[in-house]
Amino acid sequence: MLNPMIAFIRYSVPDARAEEFVEAATSILGTLAAQNGYLRGHLGRSADEPDLWAIVSEWEGAGFYRRALSAARMDMYPLMTLMINEPSAFEIVVTA
Template structure:
């Protein structure tokens, strides 16, 4: 499964936010079932960012998000995502 989280923030916060998203990806990468993760900035609208992760299955993704480390380090950043469906088969 693929999980996509999109974010919009002021351009001045971009480089700091990239570091935060990369840290989130690194936290999630420690979870069982994680396959890959990519952080990206939109080329046409540089205020838009994305974190895309790939998982073995939806259960792996949900367990990763419920870990203590994810709750402390990843969820505060992920909570800033645009409110839209982000899990894909």
């Protein structure tokens, strides 16, 4: 059985680029949603730091997520300069 996982891709987005970012991030979510193993996804903005955004997605397993990143690479490329470089894949250990 595969271990389900969640992914967080965080971005630091200046207010002047927020509208452009939302459009591009929506496209990324659409591409991810079309991939095998995708369960659900969200685009969120920090309530405390409005320049901090995240694409959060849930997957049937890490392999599905990694393959989906390859499929979304072209959609993600324009936002690479805004991406916070940190680990993004987390195995779900406990669900309440």
